[in-house]
Amino acid sequence: MTIDEFDIAILGGGNAGMTLAAKLSLARCDKSIIIFEPHSPKLKSATWSTWADDSEVSRLKPYLKGIWKRWKIVGNQSEVVHKSLDFSYIAIDATKYLEGCAKIIDDRVKLISSYVETEKISDRILLLAQEKRFKADLIFDSRPANPDENGLKQHFIGWEIEVNQILTDTDTVTLMDFRADQSRGIHFIYALPLSGNKLLVESTMLSKNVENDDWYYDAIEEWLTLNKLSIKEKLREERGVIPMHKTKLPSSDLIDIGVRGGSVRLSSGYSFSIVQQQANALVEKIINNDSSLLLKTKGYPLGFLDSVFNRVLLDYPSIAAEIFVKHSSALDGNEFASFMRGSQNIRIWFKVMSALPKFIFIQSFFKTLFSYDYR
Numbered sequence: 001m002t003i004d005e006f007d008i009a010i011l012g013g014g015n016a017g018m019t020l021a022a023k024l025s026l027a028r029c030d031k032s033i034i035i036f037e038p039h040s041p042k043l044k045s046a047t048w049s050t051w052a053d054d055s056e057v058s059r060l061k062p063y064l065k066g067i068w069k070r071w072k073i074v075g076n077q078s079e080v081v082h083k084s085l086d087f088s089y090i091a092i093d094a095t096k097y098l099e100g101c102a103k104i105i106d107d108r109v110k111l112i113s114s115y116v117e118t119e120k121i122s123d124r125i126l127l128l129a130q131e132k133r134f135k136a137d138l139i140f141d142s143r144p145a146n147p148d149e150n151g152l153k154q155h156f157i158g159w160e161i162e163v164n165q166i167l168t169d170t171d172t173v174t175l176m177d178f179r180a181d182q183s184r185g186i187h188f189i190y191a192l193p194l195s196g197n198k199l200l201v202e203s204t205m206l207s208k209n210v211e212n213d214d215w216y217y218d219a220i221e222e223w224l225t226l227n228k229l230s231i232k233e234k235l236r237e238e239r240g241v242i243p244m245h246k247t248k249l250p251s252s253d254l255i256d257i258g259v260r261g262g263s264v265r266l267s268s269g270y271s272f273s274i275v276q277q278q279a280n281a282l283v284e285k286i287i288n289n290d291s292s293l294l295l296k297t298k299g300y301p302l303g304f305l306d307s308v309f310n311r312v313l314l315d316y317p318s319i320a321a322e323i324f325v326k327h328s329s330a331l332d333g334n335e336f337a338s339f340m341r342g343s344q345n346i347r348i349w350f351k352v353m354s355a356l357p358k359f360i361f362i363q364s365f366f367k368t369l370f371s372y373d374y375r
């Protein structure tokens with residue numbers, strides 16, 4: 001059987017894979033590239049939200065479903081509202097984004113609509129798809145890795161809906177509304193007002209176990225009732241399970257990217273901005289033939305502190321709402337946005353940690369110190 005050879009192979013053409021390919025094309029990279037992705041962008045029912053500065057907003061504008069300057073976190077007793085001068089909260093239509101990347105990538109990039117498998121033969125990795133074999137000098141892997149059964153996960157179902165009422169505060173995103181059933185773990189409602197009568201509303205859990213669909217559906221219905229809203233039409237559903245822990249040992253043969261490559265902020269579940277940063281760094285190395293490329297990709301550098309934060313959430317889920325409200329009120333809008341998108345510094349982290357109950361923080365710090373996966 002013949003083997004097709006490429007300079008670069010990208011396994012998985014989701015956010016990380018397509019972003020990397022598009023950025024390589026924009027940088028006029030002259031290497032031959034092959035991407036393996038089984039699904040059309042049309043099937044990607046997802047809204048990727050993040051905080052973006054003005055230049056990112058203008059770059060991503062064609063793919064945006066909404067843009068906001070204010071967001072709030074609602075506890076049982078109190079709420080925090082932030083606004084930021086430097087950052088906007090944006091919601092990206094995943095289908096439009098992936099289609100946009102596909103338009104940017106040039107003709108030399110070959111896209112194979114198929115799952116791919118890897119096979120190690122002596123010291124080389126072969127790629128198997130559509131009953132053909134491929135090999136490449138550099139292989140970037142973004143195929144989803146399975147979350148640990150006992151690891152903290154963010155899991156959710158969201159409905160995009162049209163409501164019978166006129167929405168009153170369309171300038172403000174509800175990032176977390178903790179007035180939801182907390183009996184099975186940390187549970188909040190996330191709501192994006194997309195227009196005067198359109199809303200994306202998600203029931204989101206932070207816990208080890210994924211629930212039955214009805215759990216999330218009931219929570220969405222209850223939140224709508226609490227806010228005196230009723231559904232005129234359900235337009236779309238999206239769902240996800242995002243690991244909030246390191247998912248696997250990076251292999252020495254493939255370069256892990258995206259969620260698999262540590263792009264998820266372990267304490268917030270946000271990953272879009274880190275995927276972009278990761279792709280920028282990789283493009284620079286590829287263009288410069290930098291040999292350190294083969295070292296494992298690093299996600300977010302302050303991962304240890306994220307793990308301390310998650311330890312607190314795992315051990316004390318009943319005070320999670322209080323913790324989120326407290327740490328949000330310790331930060332201003334710009335600091336909060338930097339924290340959530342993974343571009344904060346140690347000073348912001350210190351403010352967040354100071355807002356945690358002292359004994360709980362110290363206990364979690366030492367537990368993490370001895371159990372942290374330092375790879």
Ligand SMILES: Cc1cc2nc3c(=O)[nH]c(=O)nc-3n(C[C@H](O)[C@H](O)[C@H](O)COP(=O)(O)OP(=O)(O)OC[C@H]3O[C@@H](n4cnc5c(N)ncnc54)[C@H](O)[C@@H]3O)c2cc1C
Nearest residue numbers: 012014015016046048049115116239240258259270271272
């Ligand atoms: C519904 C949903 C909403 C989300 N919302 C946000 C958000 O608001 N903000 C945020 O920052 N993050 C969000 N996330 C996290 C999100 O996963 C990441 O931002 C982003 O998609 C990560 O990119 P990725 O390339 O690592 O993974 P993906 O985008 O999932 O890409 C992996 C790709 O690998 C492909 N694949 C799987 N198996 C194979 C195989 N064997 N061969 C080839 N290809 C394969 C899949 O089809 C997929 O397209 C959300 C996730 C989901 C599911």
